[in-house]
Amino acid sequence: MKVLESAPYRYDRGIKILTLGRITKSYDRIIENIQENDRVLDIGCGTGMLSFRAILKGAHVTGFDINPEMLSIAEKRAKELDAKDKLVLIEMGVAEIDSFEKNEFDIVMSGLCFSELSIDETNFVLDKIKGIIKSGGLLLIADEVKPQSILKRIMHFLIRIPLVIFTYILTQTTSRAISGLEQKVESAGYIITATKRNFLGNFIELVARYEESDV
Amino acid sequence: MKFTNFLYYVFINIVETLIRFFPVPTKTGCRKIGSPDQDSPVFLTCNFHLTVLRVKRALRGIDCYLLVANSKGINVWCASAGGLLNNHSVISIIKTSGIEEKVEHKKIILPQLAAPGIEANEIKKKTGWNVIWGPADAKDIPSFLKKNFVKTTEMNSIRFSIIQRIEVASMWAFMISIILTIIWLPLFLRETPAMLIQVWYISLVVFLLFPLYEPLLRLRKRLLFVNLGRILVFLIILFSAAVGIVIYVFAIKQYEKWLLIRWCIFSVSVVILIMIDLAGTTPVIKSGLLEERTFSIAIEKEKCEGTGICIQVCPRNCYELNSKTNKIRMINAELCVRCGACIVQCPFDVLYFKNEKGQVISPDNVRKFKLNLMGKRDCCIACKISNQLIKA
Numbered sequence: 001m002k003v004l005e006s007a008p009y010r011y012d013r014g015i016k017i018l019t020l021g022r023i024t025k026s027y028d029r030i031i032e033n034i035q036e037n038d039r040v041l042d043i044g045c046g047t048g049m050l051s052f053r054a055i056l057k058g059a060h061v062t063g064f065d066i067n068p069e070m071l072s073i074a075e076k077r078a079k080e081l082d083a084k085d086k087l088v089l090i091e092m093g094v095a096e097i098d099s100f101e102k103n104e105f106d107i108v109m110s111g112l113c114f115s116e117l118s119i120d121e122t123n124f125v126l127d128k129i130k131g132i133i134k135s136g137g138l139l140l141i142a143d144e145v146k147p148q149s150i151l152k153r154i155m156h157f158l159i160r161i162p163l164v165i166f167t168y169i170l171t172q173t174t175s176r177a178i179s180g181l182e183q184k185v186e187s188a189g190y191i192i193t194a195t196k197r198n199f200l201g202n203f204i205e206l207v208a209r210y211e212e213s214d215v
Numbered sequence: 216m217k218f219t220n221f222l223y224y225v226f227i228n229i230v231e232t233l234i235r236f237f238p239v240p241t242k243t244g245c246r247k248i249g250s251p252d253q254d255s256p257v258f259l260t261c262n263f264h265l266t267v268l269r270v271k272r273a274l275r276g277i278d279c280y281l282l283v284a285n286s287k288g289i290n291v292w293c294a295s296a297g298g299l300l301n302n303h304s305v306i307s308i309i310k311t312s313g314i315e316e317k318v319e320h321k322k323i324i325l326p327q328l329a330a331p332g333i334e335a336n337e338i339k340k341k342t343g344w345n346v347i348w349g350p351a352d353a354k355d356i357p358s359f360l361k362k363n364f365v366k367t368t369e370m371n372s373i374r375f376s377i378i379q380r381i382e383v384a385s386m387w388a389f390m391i392s393i394i395l396t397i398i399w400l401p402l403f404l405r406e407t408p409a410m411l412i413q414v415w416y417i418s419l420v421v422f423l424l425f426p427l428y429e430p431l432l433r434l435r436k437r438l439l440f441v442n443l444g445r446i447l448v449f450l451i452i453l454f455s456a457a458v459g460i461v462i463y464v465f466a467i468k469q470y471e472k473w474l475l476i477r478w479c480i481f482s483v484s485v486v487i488l489i490m491i492d493l494a495g496t497t498p499v500i501k502s503g504l505l506e507e508r509t510f511s512i513a514i515e516k517e518k519c520e521g522t523g524i525c526i527q528v529c530p531r532n533c534y535e536l537n538s539k540t541n542k543i544r545m546i547n548a549e550l551c552v553r554c555g556a557c558i559v560q561c562p563f564d565v566l567y568f569k570n571e572k573g574q575v576i577s578p579d580n581v582r583k584f585k586l587n588l589m590g591k592r593d594c595c596i597a598c599k600i601s602n603q604l605i606k607a
Contacts, residue, residue, distance in 0.1 A: 066303045068583060093303030095310040096341060118243045118285065124311040 022198060026142045027053055027111060029196070030205050033138055034059050038106040041132070043094060043125065044113025048074035048087070050142075054109070055083045062105075064090040064097075094125045100132040108133050109140035115178050122178070126188035135212035139190055140205075146179040147201030156202045177202060189213075224268065231265040235386040239264040240288025245312040246271070249278035253319040256360065258349070259308065260326060261286035261300050266353075273353040277360065280317060284308040292498070295332030296554055298584075302337045309342045324349040324364075327371065330528035330556035334582060348527045366527065373498045373530040380422040383496055387489055388418035395481065403477075409467075410481065413459045417485050420455040425497065432493070432500055433549065449490055456482040499531070501552045510576060512551060512558070513569035516542050525557035525566065533557075555581045 027050055036058035042051045045063025047070050054061050065071050071089050078087045108129050147156045190208035197204050241264040259282045260270045267283055284304040286294035294300035321344045328351055335346035350359050350370035391414050399407050434444030460478045495502025521541035526534045531550040534543050558566045558581045568576035
C-alpha cells in the first residue's frame, strides 16, 4: 500500500476505503485474541491501527516500523489517547527483530506488513519471533494473500489491475500479495489454530500458536 | 550460449531504457558470481532489474557475492536520495540473505551513489559490517579491486556521457511517443509517423546539445521572475523544434494554416514537458524542483577531523583535504548537485545545508527526510505540517 504510506496522514482513511471497510473488521476480530496485560509486539505498526486496538484491550504494546513519519503519527495518537505509558515505538526494520529479549512477548502481531517483505525476510522474521515470544504465545497476522483457487486468483488479478496501475502512476511502486503464508508459518514451527479468508480469498486473518519444544 | 546471453543483455538494455521512468523490481537476495569462497568480496546493489544486470556484467571474472537489496525496483541514486534504498534495506539484506554464514570477513562494498541514503556508521553499529564506498560507476569495479579498494578521482565522479544522454533522450521520446500516438493516431493517421520523428528529434537535440548549453543552465541571473539561462536554453530548443516543423512542411508541400498551428502546439508542448525539469533529468545539475535548490553546503571547519569521507562519497569531486590544516574545503562548490551524501556520511556533522537567508537544514534532518522532492525537510510546508503533528 505504497500510495498511502507516502502520505501517512491519509493512510488510515485510504486503507479503509480500498479494503471497503474490511480492514477495520479484520483488525477488530484479530485483536479479540489479546487479553488484558498481555505484552504485545506489533511488527510494522505504521500509524498504529493494530497497536491502539490492543491498548484499548489493556495490553502493553511495543510497535516498530521503518517509516518515521508513520511512527510520529502513532506517537501523536498515543498522546491523544493518553496511552503513552502503554506504547513503545521504535524505528527499525524487521531484520532487527532479534534485538528483543527472550520471552519478551505474549503476542506478536502484524497487519499488512508481511506483504512488504521478501521471502528471505519473511522466513527470517518467522524464525526470530520464536526467540522472543513465550511458549504458548500467539502469532496474529492480517494481510493480503494470493487466493488459493484458480477462479478466485483470476478475479483477484482483474480487480487488482486498476489498483496497481493507479498506485504505479502515483508512486511508481506496488505491493505484492503473499503466497503460501500458511505453509511458511507451519514450516517455521507454529501451530495454526485459526484462519479466515474473505470471499475473494485475497485477505487472511491468521492465528498461530508457538509451543517451545523440549529438545 | 554466450551470444544468446549477449543478445538478452542488449534486448533488456533497450527495453528497460525505454521504460526507464518506471521501476522494474527484481528478486532481492544473495547472488553468487563465479565461484566465491569465504574470503571473496561482497558487493551490494539495488533491486532495479537493469542495474543488477549491468553490475553482474561488470563483475564478470571476479569471484564474489552480490547482495541485491530492496530499493522498490528503483536505481541506486534515485532510490537512495529518495529514501527507498536506506539503512533498513542494507541491514535486512545482510541479516536475512545468509551472507554472514558464507564469508568470514565483515566488509561490504556499497555503490558510492547509495551514500545519500545509507549511513555507514549505522550499518556498522547494527550489523558489525564495515562499509567500503565503491566507485560511482559499476564499470570501474575491476580497476577498483586491482587498486586495493582505492578510488581515483575518475572513479568518484558521475558523468553524463553521450550514451547516457541518448538513453535519457530515448526514455523521454518513448514515453511522449506513446501518449501522443494515442491522441494523434485516431485524428491524423497519416501525420503520425512524421510526428513521432519530430518527438525523437526534439528529445535527441535536447540531450545531445547538452554539453553546449550546460553553462547556460548554471547561470544564476534572473530576468523578471525566471532564470535567464533556462529561458535561453528554452529558446535554443524551440528554434531546433521549429527547424523540424519547417522541414516537414517543405517535405509534404502543404502550406495549410491548421497544420502549422497543430504542429507548433504539439512541438512546444513536447519542449516544455522536457524542459520542466531538464536540470533534474541530468545527473550533473541539481533539479530545479528541489526545495534546497537555493541552499548550498556550509562547513563548520573547527569540527572537521579530516576523515575525508566527504571526498570519497562526493560524485562531483567538490572537496579537497588541506594537508597542512587537515581540514576539508570546497574547491568545486559550483559543481555541487546537493545530493547530501557528504552531509549524511560526515561522522562529526561538519556539513549542513544553508541558504542566503540564513535558513539551515541540519545533518539529522537530511538523514531523516530523504524524499525531499515532496518537500519533507523543515524549511517547507509539508514538513511544517508533520512537525506540528509531532509537536502537537
